[in-house]
Amino acid sequence: MSSLTLFTPAGVLAKSQPLKRAAKRLSQLGFEVEIDADALAKHQRFAGDDATRLAALHRVADAAPSVALATRGGYGMTRLLDQIDWTRLLRSIEQGTRWVGHSDLTALQLGLLAHTKHRGFGLWAGPLACDDFGRTDEEGGVDEVTQDCFVEAMQGLLEAVGFRTEAGFDGLHERGTLWGGNLCVLSSMLGTPHFPKIKGGILFLEDVNEHPYRVERMLLQLAQAGVLQAQKAVVLGEFSAWKKSPLDRGYKLKDAIEAVRARCPGLPILTGLPFGHVPTKVCLPVGAKMDLVVQGREALMIWGPDPAHHHHHEDCGEDCGHDHHDHHAH
Structure with missing residues (x-):
């Protein structure tokens, strides 16, 4: 079973329900889901102040789960770029972690390409936990293509x-x-x-x-x-x-x-x-x-x-x- 950590590196999560729904659905898909301790932290429009979010990023990197999936984008990664320890992130990828997200996560993924020689399968432009797996059925639920693609990609099967x-x-x-x-x-x-x-x-x-x-x-x-x-x-x-x-x-x-x-x-x-x-x-x-x-x-x-x-x-x-x-x- 693949371990999957949900973390919030940028914008604040206004409500906890979408995160809980996403965690439940991802568990049903066969992932062993863990929610980072500061996933629901709040500071202005951010998921905790810069130090809190930077620590969360490094904590996830050190734990090196199979999948590190951002809960949402928003804005906030740019504030961290000068302080990220890129070798810690690279080490997690070498241990098999796939970092997944889009939107503000673009900054993290491009930063990693700029600062390391990583050219492989450790960074995935893909869903965000709350947007894609946390919607209620009334809001449209989970898109089938998005879900299938994500699961295949995380299993190393998407080609x-x-x-x-x-x-x-x-x-x-x-x-x-x-x-x-x-x-x-x-x-x-x-x-x-x-x-x-x-x-x-x-x-x-x-x-x-x-x-x-x-x-x-x-x-x-x-x-x-x-x-x-x-x-x-x-x-x-x-x-x-x-x-x-x-x-x-x-x-x-x-x-x-x-x-x-x-x-x-x-x-x-x-x-x-x-x-x-x-x-x-x-x-x-x-x-x-x-x-x-x-x-x-x-x-x-x-x-x-x-x-x-x-x-x-x-x-x-x-x-x-x-x-x-x-x-x-x-």
Whole structure:
């Protein structure tokens, strides 16, 4: 049975019920769940003051559970980046810990890539305990794809995810280090020592509550800093929960993406990845080497079970996805 620790490294948990529900559901999925002592700590909008949250992070790292799953994101990791003992986190990964989360957890995952040589399966962009496993049935309960993907990833069985992208990328095959996460958090780290200098990577991005013009502005910042052009491909997830403005006059997310494509000729920028602040999300191994293959409009991100056993999929057939535990979420 895999040990799983729930901890709160960033924003405060306003209520304890979602945490209890998440712990119960994760136990039913076969995990041995432990809730960190300070998971419900409160200080302003944070889950305890900086020292409390930093101590929790190091405590989880030292215990090295099979899975370290953040209860929620919010804001707060950025405050800790200068004080984190990255070697302690790396040691937990070497002992088999998988650190899982998205949103504000992007800062932790990118910081680890920047400060250590970790390039493997210890960091997963994936669910957050309360958002994804703590909703009541009235609120929509647990999404099946999210749950299945998470369980497979934590068992080391998830080898690929598939999704439908737009036309125009048929025949694409790129290989590189997968990295990325929340666009706003990632942009805020640019120019700091915590920003990983990854060249020839596959960059995935998502965001929430950000109007398309703000998404465009952040993407252009990454382009103007030379980050986008240094990648093999960019894969966009969901940009959810933004509100239209009367000033848009027909300007949509699609237009924002087109504006960025125009400034990065030759860089494939794909859309449609089922990931972000939405109920249905896949799990992605941040820092792992992977292949991005597109046939028609079907995109497949393949990393294989273990880098040592990785085999190329040059002739990826129609049924290729079925050999890999691949999750299509349309």
